Amino acid sequence: MTLEQVITFLKAVDPGLTPVQEWVLIQSWNAKTYSEMAAERHYRVEYIRRVGAELWSVLSAALQIPITKPYLRDLLEGYDLSLVQQQMSESQPPPQSAQMGGFPSAPLSADSPFYVPRPPIEALALACIQEPGSLLRIKAPTKMGKSSLILRILAAAKSLDYQTVSLDLQQADQAVLANSNRFLRWFSANLSLRLDLPPQLDQFWDDEIGSKVSCTYYVEKAILAPLQCPLVLALDEVNCIFAHPEIATEFLPLLRAWHARARQIPQWQNLRLVLAYATEVYVPLNLNQSPFNVGLPLELPCLSEAQVQSLVLQYGLDLKSDAKLKQFVSLVGGFPYLVQLGLYYLQSGMATLDQLLAEAATESGIYRQHFRQLLGLLQSEPPLLDAFKQVIAADGLKLEAITAYRLTSLGLIQLSGNLAAPSCELYRAYFRSQFLP
Known part of the structure; x- marks a missing residue:
């Protein structure tokens, strides 16, 4: 067997194979010692040895021969591939009915069967968080799957024995967003609480040195020091602070500074930042202070027709040869939420595909509540509503930058260069019926 065949076999007999297990297998195949692996990725040797022992146990049980690290490659390169294929055939579980x-x-939870991977995004994200002092940026409009991806990233981090914290910045009260000092204290206290560490704000906060220095000192001494292992800190809905310039201009450069400290202070290499946001930053930040021009940027695309088809199969729907499925994908533009909602109604029997397509853009269709939420958001901000009405009336319209960013963050428009158009035919049809005579 080749290394690739061994990995394929392992994934067949153990669907829960983690990225770190696969990495240890590859390194062991290439004769790396556990100590060398640990030093390369900043793991404890005991942890790598435990991962290896579990791997050899799985392989031994599956192949029914004793597998150990020193003889791994010699044993498997000489193993008959036909026997492996037989084992893989026998290991396949019987077909099950589709999950509801x-x-x-x-x-979606980290293990949800309804999550659709968008390669190579997941692999890049998991590789990024394993880099010391890394910063990962995930940008996509609302309801595109940013939070679901974060849950998968954090689950993978836990499998590596990392500590994890996820903070949704939408949870900050208006009173917390009133000034930067209060926000940074809220942020610091939440870190401690999520990690089951005692909050020690008064011990580390000092008005004489300022809130940003106090917060940095707190993260270093009260968070990173006691953990002594990598911490993946995911901040979701970062864009919600863009509307609070005092917070944004203090907190965002602080994140950039923490990322930079990893190059100078080993302890800060344990901090791995994940920032999720819905639009381009529209607060004025010095280029050398912005966290949005460093690190690894990932943008979540809409689902392709093939990806929607895989989701259709997961829902147990027989639409493979139905031309109307293409019509459905074209209508909703591959937006994950719109796709999932449609398939949910089809699977539950509350709508047929013909009915869904006929009524989708109407007040009696399955998207009516979603439309009302969007319409309510637009009506609460008349300038935004007026701009979107212009886009619906005439495609290829140039909008003021902040207006364009905000409509993009809601998923309502897509930009081609500087020109805006409705993001999918569903929105075009519904809002045209609302806005135009």
Whole structure:
């Protein structure tokens, strides 16, 4: 067997194979010692040895021969591939009926069968968080799957024995957003609480040195020092602070500074930042202070027709040869939430595909509540509503930058260069019926 065949076999007999297990297998195949692996990725040797022992146990049980690290390659390179293929055939579970998908109102859990990977995004994200002092940026409009991806990233981090914290910045009260000092204290206290560490704000906060220095000192001494292992800190809905310039201009450069400290202070290499946001930053930041021009940027695309088809199969729907499926994908533009909602109604029997397509852009269709939410958001901000009405009336319209960013963050428009158009035919049809005579 080749290394690739061994990995394929392992994934067949153990669907829960983690990225770190696969990495240890590859390194062991290439004769790396556990100590060398640990030094390369900043792991404890005991942890790598434990991962290896679990791997050899799985392989031994599956192949019914004793596998150990020193003889791994010699044994497997000489193993008969036909026997492996037989083992893989025997290991396949019997077909099961499709799982019922829940109503798509929350992020998908890390092990949800209804999560659709968008290669190479997941692999790049998991590789990024394993880099010392890394910063990962995930940008996509609302309801595109940012939070679901974060849950998968954090689950992978936990499998590596990392500590993890996820903070949704939408949870900050208006009173917290009133000034930067209060926000940074809220942020620091939440870190401690999520990690089951005692909050020690008064011990580390000093008005004489300022809130940013106090917050940095707190993260270093009260968070990173006691953990002594990598910490993946995911900040979701970062764009919600863009509307609070005092917070944004203090907190965002602080994140950039923490990322930079990893190059100078080993302890800060344990901090791995993940920032999720819905639009371009529209607060004025010095280029050398912005966290949005460093680190690894990832933008989540809409689902392709093939990806929607895989989701259709997961829902147990027989639409493979139905030309109307293409019509459905074209209508919703591959937006994950719109796709999931449609498939949920089809699987539950509350709508047929013909009915869904006929009524999708109307007040009696399955998207009516979603439309009302969007319409309510637009009506609460008349300038935004007026701008979107212009886009609906005439495609290829140039909008003022902040207006364009905000409409993009809602998923309502897509930009081609500087020109805006409705992001999908569903929105075009519904809002045209609302805005135009």
